[in-house]
Amino acid sequence: MSTSHHGVPEQPSPQDLSAMNRFMDQLQQRAKRAYSEGRISPKDEGDLAFAISADMEKRIVLIDFGKEVTWIGMGPEQAVALAEKLIEKAKMVATKPLTVKIG
DSSP states (O other): OOSSSOOSSOOOHHHHHHHHHHHHHHHHHHHOOOOTOOOOOOTOOOOOOEEEEEEEEEEEEEEEEOOSSSOOOHHHHHHHHHHHHHHHHHHOOOHSOOOOOOO
């Protein structure tokens, strides 16, 4: 996931590059477990990168985890960033204008 709110920057940030690399490692089943914010339970499998995209032809928002996932957990800032990215993509595929308020 990218936290950029205005499209893709010309030069991806180190954080964006790290997430892209982790996502590619997940796709190829070579991602190593990491717990950047600590492990929250025995079922916690560690950090997870994912891609959010908009399929304009089918008019749907896609979230690709790159692997099988049962649940995800995140802090408040990450949850808001996810919500904002989903709203951004939803507005892209919407057939009529969407008005959404966060906070």
